[in-house]
Each structure stands twice: as C-alpha cells, then as structure tokens.
Amino acid sequence: MIDRYARQEILPEVGAEGQARLAAATVLVVGAGGLGCAVIQYLTAAGVGRLMIVDPDRVEESNLHRQPLYRMNDIGQPKVHAARAALEHLNPNTRIEPVCERCSSVNAARLTECANVVIDAADSFAVTYLLSDTCQRVAKPLVSASVLGLAGYVGTFCGGAPSYRAVFPDPPRSAGSCAESGVLGTAVGVMGTLEAHLALALLLDWRPTVLARMLSLDLRTLHVGGFSFARATEPAEPAIPFIAPAEVEAGDVVIDVRSLAETPVSPFPSALRIEVDALERAQLQLPVGPRVVLCCRSGLRAWRAARALRGQGHDRLALIAMGE
Numbered sequence: 173m174i175d176r177y178a179r180q181e182i183l184p185e186v187g188a189e190g191q192a193r194l195a196a197a198t199v200l201v202v203g204a205g206g207l208g209c210a211v212i213q214y215l216t217a218a219g220v221g222r223l224m225i226v227d228p229d230r231v232e233e234s235n236l237h238r239q240p241l242y243r244m245n246d247i248g249q250p251k252v253h254a255a256r257a258a259l260e261h262l263n264p265n266t267r268i269e270p271v272c273e274r275c276s277s278v279n280a281a282r283l284t285e286c287a288n289v290v291i292d293a294a295d296s297f298a299v300t301y302l303l304s305d306t307c308q309r310v311a312k313p314l315v316s317a318s319v320l321g322l323a324g325y326v327g328t329f330c331g332g333a334p335s336y337r338a339v340f341p342d343p344p345r346s347a348g349s350c351a352e353s354g355v356l357g358t359a360v361g362v363m364g365t366l367e368a369h370l371a372l373a374l375l376l377d378w379r380p381t382v383l384a385r386m387l388s389l390d391l392r393t394l395h396v397g398g399f400s401f402a403r404a405t406e407p408a409e410p411a412i413p414f415i416a417p418a419e420v421e422a423g424d425v426v427i428d429v430r431s432l433a434e435t436p437v438s439p440f441p442s443a444l445r446i447e448v449d450a451l452e453r454a455q456l457q458l459p460v461g462p463r464v465v466l467c468c469r470s471g472l473r474a475w476r477a478a479r480a481l482r483g484q485g486h487d488r489l490a491l492i493a494m495g496e
Contacts, residue, residue: 176263177219190376191219195265197375198222198286202275202303203293204251205229206238206357207317210364211293211371213241216259216266218372223259226271226283227251227294238357274495275299276416280306289371292316293364297343298471298493302414304329304336313383315370317363322356322392324363327401328370333384337411338404342479343472359391412478414471415490424490425458426465427451429473439494440467448473452480460486467492 180186197220201211204227212223231239231246231254239251246254252270259268273279275294284290284306292303292314300316307314313331318324329336366387373382384402389395417439420426428438429448438445446456448468458464464486466474471493478489 176265180218185376185378193377194219194372194375195221197288198224199289199291199371199375200224200226200283200287201291201293202226202283202299203295204239204255205235205293205295206355206360207293207295207319207364207367208291209239209241209255210361211291211368212255212259213262214365214368215371216263216268218368219263220266220375222267222269224269224271224283224287225252225255226273226275228272228274238355238360240357275302277302277414278416278418281310284310284312287312289374290314291367291371293367295319296470296493296495298414298491300336301343301411301471305411305413307331308335308337313374315367315374317367319355319360319363321354322359323388323390324359325386325388326363326366326370327386328374328383331374331383334401334404335406338406339386339401341407343475356391362389362391409482410487412475412482412489412491415465415492417467417492417494419490420465420492421463424463424465426467427477429466429468429477434469438467443467446477448477448480451477455484456481458486461488463488463490465490465492467494469494 177191181188181191199215199220201208204225229251231242231249231251233247241258242254250272252272256268256270280302290303290307290312292300295318303314307330311331314329317326370382384400387398426440426443427446428443431447464481466477468474471491474491478491
C-alpha cells in the first residue's frame, strides 16, 4: 500500500524525519473563512498532527464562493464544527479541535500557548495586532495574510523575527471589507495556500528560514513583490493594546467613536459618543488618570482616535474592535 505522504516524503526538504515533525506539531489557525479554509485543508492533508481552529461564525450561503470546504447543508452550522466534519473525512490522523470563540485578549495567550506555529487567517487588523503582540511575548512564529479584491499579502513574523508592528506600526486610516469591496475566491485561496506553505516551512525548519519575509501578489496584473524585514526595529512607543469588551473596568472612560446612525445604542451604557474626526480636531478635557478605552467596529477608527489622544497627553489607552 502506498503511504499517504509518500509523494512529499520523497522531497529532501521533508523526508521521514520531517513527516514525523509534522505529525508531532500543533498549529493554531485563527479564522475559518476564505483564508482559513485553504490553510486547514492543506495542513490536514500534509499530516500536521493537531489543528486548533478558532472562529465564532456560522456558515452562510454568501461564504460558499470562497470557502469551498463547506457545503449547502452546512449553512447555519458553526464554521469550526463544519470544518472538523469535513477535515476528518480528509485525514482522520489529524486531530481537529474546534474553538467556537472570537479570538480576543481574553483567550489569545491560552490559545497560543501550545502551538508550534500560529496562523492569522481572520483578515482583521485587530486580530492581527493582537496575535502579533501575543506571539512576540512568547516567541511563537506567526504567519499572517490579508486579501481584498484581487490583491493580498502574506508574511512571517515573531518567533525570533520582528513583529507585525515593526513592519506596520500603524494600520491604514481606513480599509475596505469583502462585503464592501468584493473578493474573488481564487485570490483568497492562493493567499491561504501560501500561508499553509509558509507554516509547513516553519514546522520543517527550512534553511534559510522563511521568517521575516513578506510576499505581495496582485492577481489582476500578475505582479509579485516581496522583501525581507529581518532588520526592522520594534516601535519605540508602547503598543496601544486591543482588549475585549469584558475587560472594560468601572473606572475606565469609554468613548464609542461610531456615529449614532451607525450604532444608535452603544453596548457601553456610560460611553461618550464622539466621532473620530472630532477627536482628531479638538483638545478634549478628559481626566488624565483613568484609562481611556476607544471602540468602533474594526478598530481602525478607535486607533486613529487613540493616536490623537496620545498626542494630547493621554498615555493610558486601550482599543476595542466590536466586529461585525
């Protein structure tokens, strides 16, 4: 009988020893959407011993064009449970652990603790910075990717390499989403497959290392770019952390920067409602002692507001990305 992994074990970069390394490895995958579907299928097929898959969402019909791991009869089911059912049919030797939770500052340390490699497939700036901060503290390698429309990037951070913050100390002032800007399923599949490839390279300890590398692809023009950021330095300023809503404390000053039209009622009853443009224009008379917590949907406007308040002398700041 031909061994399941015979074709990849032939490779000198894998071999029997490398295959054993994969079987003994644990990979944490945050996100079971378009990127994550490609990641978890290829890692399962390659024989990674244990996959922890984290995602709070349920399968929707609008997911299926770019998340072909799921089927029509999965609609309404938690993605992580539908993924486990499909992956167990693909390779029963891989242990699949579904975690139907949102990755946040409450659980990030626990989730990353036992992972050999962490993969950010959530396509969320807040999650990327959170995972980078966590992986940097515990010296775990992080593979992160993002895709929108027909273009994306993938990079390898932490684990002895510079963090995501060293390359991107600030997120963009604004960013589109798949729902707003669109995305082609093949583009997401390519980037997710690259994430899986880089994770395998890290698990197999290829030399030279793939750490501290960034690869960008424009799949409309077929332009490929990339660079090494091995000499990037960490930001001098302390990071403004992302926290979970449950971590808001009684003494915090909470500012919800979303408009009343966008969110008529804030989830924080005592929150001040000040939009980010107003925070950037005006010097607010806020108490200096308490922590100021800023929240919005994606975290980007909260970040802009926090940067403005830091410039006004406030140094106890935190961010909340409320999500969709």
